[in-house]
Amino acid sequence: MNVVIVGLGEMGASLACDLRKNPQIKLIGVDRDVASLAYARKTSLVDQTSQDLAEVATQADLIILATPVESIEQMIEQLGQLDLKTTVIITDAGSTKRAIMAQAQQFLLPKGITFIGGHAMAGSHLAGVQAAQMGMYRHAPYFLMPADEQAASRVDNLKVILAPTGANFITMSVDEHDDLMAVVSDNPHVIAFALMNSSVNDLGKSQDFGQYVAGGFKDMTRIAASDPQLWSDILLSNQGAILNNLTSFRQALDQFQRAIEDSDEETLLQLISRAQISRQNLLIKRENND
Amino acid sequence: MNVVIVGLGEMGASLACDLRKNPQIKLIGVDRDVASLAYARKTSLVDQTSQDLAEVATQADLIILATPVESIEQMIEQLGQLDLKTTVIITDAGSTKRAIMAQAQQFLLPKGITFIGGHAMAGSHLAGVQAAQMGMYRHAPYFLMPADEQAASRVDNLKVILAPTGANFITMSVDEHDDLMAVVSDNPHVIAFALMNSSVNDLGKSQDFGQYVAGGFKDMTRIAASDPQLWSDILLSNQGAILNNLTSFRQALDQFQRAIEDSDEETLLQLISRAQISRQNLLIKRENND
Structure with a gap:
């Protein structure tokens, strides 16, 4: 063959x-x-x-x-x-x-x-x-x-x-693939890019505040170092699915913001517990490959 | 002593x-x-x-x-x-x-x-x-x-x-510390929690879509598995600084959303390049410890 x-x-x-x-x-x-x-x-x-x-x-x-x-x-x-x-x-x-x-x-x-x-x-x-x-x-x-x-x-x-x-x-199908990619790959990149940019806006140059960050911030921004041309192409080729999922992400963020504003510990505990359990279950089937 | x-x-x-x-x-x-x-x-x-x-x-x-x-x-x-x-x-x-x-x-x-x-x-x-x-x-x-x-x-x-x-x-000072923590630790946690929750809203249970995710999603959600009581306490003890930084993050996210909506490749390239360079510079001084 x-x-x-x-x-x-x-x-x-x-x-x-x-x-x-x-x-x-x-x-x-x-x-x-x-x-x-x-x-x-x-x-x-x-x-x-x-x-x-x-x-x-x-x-x-x-x-x-x-x-x-x-x-x-x-x-x-x-x-x-x-x-x-x-x-x-x-x-x-x-x-x-x-x-x-x-x-x-x-x-x-x-x-x-x-x-x-x-x-x-x-x-x-x-x-x-x-x-x-x-x-x-x-x-x-x-x-x-x-x-x-x-x-x-x-x-x-x-x-x-x-x-x-x-x-x-x-x-x-291609549509299923593109919807899935929006959630598990495209928007995580958008969020990492935005987090990196807003952190610089708030704290100044990253070479100056880099000494203050721990593993969480490094993990959350690792993919922010991705290639601009490649990711601009990807984001523009999957606009609809990305914008839908961004709306969904903003709603989830709103829930946290309201609970923090209202000092609503009960809601906050529920929201964080849901995220914790979901993340723990994410790798259940393929734990060994993480 | x-x-x-x-x-x-x-x-x-x-x-x-x-x-x-x-x-x-x-x-x-x-x-x-x-x-x-x-x-x-x-x-x-x-x-x-x-x-x-x-x-x-x-x-x-x-x-x-x-x-x-x-x-x-x-x-x-x-x-x-x-x-x-x-x-x-x-x-x-x-x-x-x-x-x-x-x-x-x-x-x-x-x-x-x-x-x-x-x-x-x-x-x-x-x-x-x-x-x-x-x-x-x-x-x-x-x-x-x-x-x-x-x-x-x-x-x-x-x-x-x-x-x-x-x-x-x-x-x-304590104020400087709390502002810094909001940016490099507290809000990254909020964002990771929200990303995990919105992904489940969009895709269903994480044990089912876990097989479709790559390293980027895993990195972005790793800290979403953090302890709910600990993080509820932390978020509620630093409300002001967290809410300020959340506003800043949303503005950065808005810039991406508008560029994607408008198919504005030039702006998108600029935004991603800024994030890329900032992330590359983040670890310059302590590269060996990453």
Whole structure:
């Protein structure tokens, strides 16, 4: 079986490390960067490399697009124009899904090509082929979003091929995925950014008050150091779900504010207890992976 | 020199571990719990133990009150009625300071007794004498709040005695301390509680959506698992500063909300970049301790 991975960055190269474990898979790495391809060959990360997707796509049984979102969109259009195997599965690794699914709708589905959107919640702050890490996806949530019924019927095929990652595969619709991301990822970033900014407004430069903070503040603001362009793109690509969840967060915050204003200890105890129990239960099923 | 530590819980017992390093100090441990005192003697954590503060307080050169806040308040009243050494320094380890400082004002200052409020941002989720840990205070912010000018003139004496902790001592007023805590500790807790509660409102039980979350959400909600009674007490003891900072946080959140609503990428990039740089600078001076 021929698996083409486009983009040998941290996500794609780590996927290659895991898929190596299956001797039935021939791995073909595609990247614009010659040095990355040379490194991938030298370290036997893949069996074959190419700078040109068109050159290798037609032999592929599975094509994994693991580049930035804009580039994924362009490649979907390009792939729609090639003479691919009728049984090929195309998937991606983009963290925002709506635009990518729209491209698949326009360029792949009319030609009967199977597209299953993918989004794994894994990765570090590192980048590039040298950040490749075997087991990076282990136990990580890995969302699969089939573009149509035909794609839905082939999700199990994709899971079997990706099984060496050890990821926790979850199939859902794009809308469900985007609503979920608003709550568990997008808004936590917005809140961390806002907390960092308001703290600086109140206390002055962070290099001056940093000596006064403990683990709680550091944890709460860790993701505030995320990449501005990436997160601006993500937040603008999921506006509706984010704004809905922000309203919900503000309501929860209002409850605390009123209880503090009213010195209402009973309500405060209830609100904090609810949060405490929910947080304690959050990791019950996967305690060992925290 | 006789140092009395009242309360051999995690904070007091860990302090004892560090003060042991100074052979000039005779450590006297006071606790209501007989088993804790027996453990402290058996492990040579202290040189002498007592269940009765009054019995050992009059010989003390330094008294460290490391019990829950309410009990600290009661002991300050009790100490004001004893015939202490004129040179004694009394300090505490309570995380909320206003009520404690008011007690010192009422019962100690009129008798010329030196009181220096203390608050170390250290500790784990563990409790009790067996959680004692040498070096627990190392590099931790340790706030010292002298109750009057006489106390201010003796802060350096206290720092010399506590030096074996390796803590990062910072002298400030109670008001400065409470404003700072609102920003770096109290409101981060409120936000974590609210985020946990709104996520459950939007997604249902946490044991069901826990499998979908990544490190960012876990970090942002870790302190939401904090003790309800402790945090209800803290939030209600620092209402003014917390409500001020909540307003500031909401303004920062509003800026993000407007930029997302308006698809204003330029503003969003600026807001996120400001947060990113501030977070990167937060740990510049103490990177090694993160």
